[in-house]
Amino acid sequence: MQIIIVAAKSDNQVIGKENDLVWYLPADLRFFRSTIEGAYLATGRKSFESAQGDEVFGPHREFVIITRNKGYQSNIGKIVHSVEAAIAQAAADGAERLCILGGAGIYEQAMNLADTLVLTEVHAEFEGDTFFPAIDGAKWREVSRIRYPKDAENVYDYSFVVYEKIA
């Protein structure tokens, strides 16, 4: 099973503020949707409950919600209590691709367990309260980078970047 971390971060590593995204970039939303298409998903409890959660997670999707709360309940998705348990559940359910969708603590813990990072870099600096972890160049190799200039629809330059774990 391929384990993929999927995230969008600004040049100063911001991924969110007050449990919401801090930019609107339609090209990234399209890229995100195509990246997670057909994949099994794992999300932290706060991201699941955020505004984006409504759009990303639905009854038609296979996904797990990661929470420490043993009493947590949801009508959709399965509940697990660690990143390792999320991976085990996805494997038990026969997933071929697991996309780990954050947020910050989940990314941090998943960095040692994932084999691919699929990132959108938004080329601007923002104020935020949630950050993507540092990418250790000794552990990760950048294998693809495509940069796009801002346009009428997307108000920041952005790049789609893929890293693979160095074996």
Ligand SMILES: NC(=O)c1ccc[n+]([C@@H]2O[C@H](COP(=O)([O-])OP(=O)(O)OC[C@H]3O[C@@H](n4cnc5c(N)ncnc54)[C@H](OP(=O)(O)O)[C@@H]3O)[C@@H](O)[C@H]2O)c1
């Ligand atoms: N730009 C992006 O790509 C992106 C992606 C995702 C999220 N975001 C943004 O990031 C923010 C949300 O992220 P966040 O970091 O605040 O929250 P989060 O990671 O989505 O959720 C945090 C919660 O996950 C659970 N959790 C975390 N680590 C755990 C562990 N080891 N074992 C069991 N449960 C664990 C805990 O839930 P309980 O409290 O229930 O125990 C914790 O409170 C929002 O602003 C969102 O918009 C951005």
